[in-house]
Amino acid sequence: MKAAIYCRLSEEDRNKQFETDDSNSIQNQKAMLLQYAMEQRWEVYNLYSDDDYAGSDRRRPEFNRLLEDAKAHRFDIVLCKTQSRFTRELELVEKYIHGLFPIWGIRFVSIVDNADTANKGNKKSRQINGLVNEWYLEDMSENIRSVLTNRRQNGFHIGAFALYGYKKDPDQKGHLIIDEEAAAVVREVFTLFSQGYGKTAIARMLNDRGIPNPTEYKRLHGLRYQQPKRKNSTLWKYFAISDMLTNEIYIGNMVQGKYGSVSYKTKQNKPRPQSEWYRVERTHEAIIDRPLWNRVQSMIAERAKPFDCGTVGLFARKAICANCGYTMRSSKNRGRHYLQCSNRHVAKDACIGSFISVEKLERMVIDELNRLAAAYLDKDELERSIEFCENLQGQKRQLLETLSAYEKKIAEYTKGLRDLYMDKVKGLLNDSDFSALSKEFSSEKSRLERVLLDGQRQLAELEDRIAVGDNRKALAERYVNLEHLTREIVEILIDHITVGKRIPGTRDVPIEIHWNF
Template structure:
């Protein structure tokens, strides 16, 4: 019998000689399990080890590798120190220990807590252990959250990184000290804005002087950082300047708790309302002094007064630069509103940019909409559309029949029967492995085919809905002379705007409709 040994430790072990070495606890787990497997005369296929991973982490690399090898039938036993080393989630206990493993003919053993799927009598105890472990995770999460909240309320900095402009104090945990090179950049940003420079202009000044943005600065200082997704992600941009200018951390106040986790089972964080932020004043040395801070905040308040024309927001999140793909940003000059590429002005060698007046884009959209509406409502084309919808409905019914037949074949009882025959000696291990491999290949093929059919059905349904609703939609917006935000949401998926060529009156525009 081939056995897979799985070990896990959830917190760092201070006895590590080297951070890359296995912790002592992991080594002890391996020794115990190897000795047990040898006593049972089992062949050890592989030792899977996850060090510094919690039992609620579903993306543990060794854990995922074990599951993949289990699917390939590379071992017949999974051996752990305890069920909680494998997982602390009751859902995963049911999915893998009581679900997948029995189907694959794999026995699970937790040595210390006597969890053994070969003993059907202790299934309830395994489930109780899983429930207790689940409670443990939830209680631990609540306790950790309570401790962190208390430390934040006391003004301690909690986080993996210090804010740009600061660094963690090596002599006092939870305290921030000024990082002089980055702090000088922060002071310059505030000073430039107070002197009348715009946020994009400030970004361009910093980029033209090759001053690294916060992400690039962390990389150069050999700090942990998230790798950028594009080349322009290393540049200063409008949002970075904008968020810096309103961050009260720069006047010595500790501002934390702006994001919170959705659940202890996921690492996803979501923004919290400002009233729930934890703010403690005067916890660290300020980079920006109160007079400069107040001056900048007054300027920001004056420039963010809402426009009353109704144009702002008409194409929000709908218009994109045809060159770099960034969403166009709105601006106002001499009473007129424009859309422009936000990356064009942040560096001399940046995107060639897109630029168009909002009223010009609105006129283009209205002209094309009215043309399409009149063309579609032509009686001949309408009859062709009705005929097309009828043919789509027939195709949909045929796909449903084919998909239903395939789903009926998705039955795991065949594999369970094969396993029973192997246990009874009717099938050799080699024949069982071969038949199981064939079954899994056919099953995977059916799953992919079913997924393909489902995608086709969804696409057909979308076409049917569009065909049935298109006339009413088009008639509703026929001969209009003014766009509203609601119309843009209903009618337009997105718009790409290019750079106007010399000698041409308007820039190239592509409108991608929802109908």
């Protein structure tokens, strides 16, 4: 019998309080498992070891190599110290230990918690172990989230790396100090913009002088910052300049929480609304003074164009240059909208420059979508399967619950204002405290009233749609018989599109659509 030994050490295992807790080290795991395999007279096929990986991380390199070898049946047994060393997720316990391993003819054994798939009687205990490990992950995630939220609310920097222009204070955890070398570039960017230079022009000037962009700067200074695996990743781009010019950290305010994790089970993050950001003023020394900052923000507001919900924003952040991997930017010429590589103008020979009209790209996407629909979708079955009205009723119930919560909050603030006034009359509050508190209460109450009004409008629209009746057929046709795309459809159906350079001698532009399905 051939056995594959799997060991895992996570960061949590490194922070043990007692020497006796060292049993989770990689060396001790290996020794224990090799001894057990020898006692059982199993031949050790290979030893797979992931160092510094959590039990919920599905991207563990050795873990995935183990699964590939198991699928190829290169061994007969997977041997671990405990089931949680293999995975802490109940979903993966069911998928592999109870699902695919038996199909592949692989036996799973963990020696401390006595899990053994050859023993049919302990399946329930393995499932209970999986459930306990799942609860552990969830509790640990909530505890970490609570600690990080508290630190953000108190203005401590919690990121792995400081923002370009700053570095972590070695004497005070969570505090930023100015990195003068990078800060000089930040000041120059703000100054150039205030003098009328555009963001692309500023990026080109920095690239021409060979100044490394923030990512490359971190790498050159020995920080373990993951470099994007794409061409020209060391160049300054339009978006880097744009983000820098609006980041309040440069005026001494700590702004965090712009992105939040989808779930503790995945590394994926999604943008959070600005109302949920954590913003604390005057937490560190400013690089940009207030007059320059205010002048730049005013110029940005003057240059801002209203968002066009038509063809201009149709493929925003979805079209990517096939040559260099960067997001394509929109432009307009003689009333027509185009997408071009954002690298075309930032440096000499940065990219060959992908280019396509929005109209042409829309037609190519529609043609491919209709081809897929004709080939794979049963239209009648699709109409029957869409429970349109039931879905709308569910949306209505959820919206009503949300509106009810807003109404309760508004009532609380109304009562709070009344109580504040009574405290002032009784002499419990002085005028300045009353003014500050009532202003804060009134501001939040007004905000909630605006949100409530907007929600009531949404509810009215929803009720109108429900009143129209079951339009499942129209909904199905919306996706299988398209003539034009909308931004909503693009968001739902398309992850991204790579666009190549026009084929010489033709009008054909190669594209590759990466769907969300």
